[in-house]
Amino acid sequence: MKEITTLAEMKAYLHKHGIEDGSVYTHGGLGGGEIDGIEEIDGVWHTYFSERGSKNGYCAWPDEASAVAYVLQRAIALAKQYRMWRD
Known part of the structure; x- marks a missing residue:
């Protein structure tokens, strides 16, 4: 896998594997679950946890690549756990 450093690259990579915004990650919104x-x-790039209609646990990151790396690995793990991941 090519190194993914931007949000656009992350979204494209996840889309390629059947994962859409709002399913196991969200971009700026509230997802359909936790x-x-x-x-x-x-x-400034931030990550947060979307649950019960609110954004909690904001964390600021030094750059886009760091925030993307954090969310990407968690999104992949969750997608595989829920058997949503397509190869």
């Missing part, structure tokens, strides 16, 4: 989210706020 999932990780990612968004840029005032030039």
Whole structure:
């Protein structure tokens, strides 16, 4: 797998494997369950946990690549756990 460092690359990679925004990760919104989210706020990349209609546990990252790496590995693991991952 080529190194994925941007949100656009992450979304494309996950889409290729049958994973859409809102299923096991969310970009700036609230997902359909308890999932990780990612968004840029005032030039700073953040991750958070989407649950019960709110965003909790915000964490700021030094750059987009770091935030993407965190969410990507968790999204892949969750997709495989729920048997949503397509090779």
